[in-house]
Amino acid sequence: QKEVEQNSGPLSVPEGAIASLNCTYSDRVSQSFFWYRQYSGKSPELIMSIYSNGDKEDGRFTAQLNKASQYVSLLIRDSQPSDSATYLCAVKNTGNQFYFGTGTSLTVIP
Amino acid sequence: EAGVTQFPSHSVIEKGQTVTLRCDPISGHDNLYWYRRVMGKEIKFLLHFVKESKQDESGMPNNRFLAERTGGTYSTLKVQPAELEDSGVYFCASRTSGSKETQYFGPGTRLLVL
Numbered sequence: 397q398k399e400v401e402q403n404s405g406p407l408s409v410p411e412g413a414i415a416s417l418n419c420t421y422s423d424r425v426s427q428s429f430f431w432y433r434q435y436s437g438k439s440p441e442l443i444m445s446i447y448s449n450g451d452k453e454d455g456r457f458t459a460q461l462n463k464a465s466q467y468v469s470l471l472i473r474d475s476q477p478s479d480s481a482t483y484l485c486a487v488k489n490t491g492n493q494f495y496f497g498t499g500t501s502l503t504v505i506p
Numbered sequence: 507e508a509g510v511t512q513f514p515s516h517s518v519i520e521k522g523q524t525v526t527l528r529c530d531p532i533s534g535h536d537n538l539y540w541y542r543r544v545m546g547k548e549i550k551f552l553l554h555f556v557k558e559s560k561q562d563e564s565g566m567p568n569n570r571f572l573a574e575r576t577g578g579t580y581s582t583l584k585v586q587p588a589e590l591e592d593s594g595v596y597f598c599a600s601r602t603s604g605s606k607e608t609q610y611f612g613p614g615t616r617l618l619v620l
Contacts, residue, residue, distance in 0.1 A: 439510075
């Protein structure tokens, strides 16, 4: 079983819609969760971190964490073509290791 | 503030050769990580330095890989001898110590072993 699982997509949404990205993790005691955005050929860029159950909002982005279900999600409201990228879910375990999912490819159609 | 830099950006070598990758973290970042992404797979942890000490090297594939961080500043990752399966993108990331856990990634080194 992989440490972090993501649907690889591709996920396509029309401009202005809400994009929903999902991630599950296997280590129940993980405490820190991250969403990175990676444009093709570029390095991953952190867009959200979340540590507590519930929602965390930052502009058009909302991260949701449910530790009981071992589930993390990222919602992107009012999606823009510039949001088209691969979104990586990452989880930090108690041993300070970061585990990444394979990423979900998002395309926002103008 | 300068970001994480990596050198070279690309490297093409033949099987059996040696390659050394370099990472310069953000100034003042004690924590430095090396990761590798093989095509189609997830980014995988290789090792973690805190200053000049190896905190965790459990992700290193085998003894053909050697990482160093002399002086606790830049780090090198040497692959000797390189094998075909070593091809991939090698990322370096750094972060400060303390409660902030944000990692800043470098642009990566794309390694192709022929």
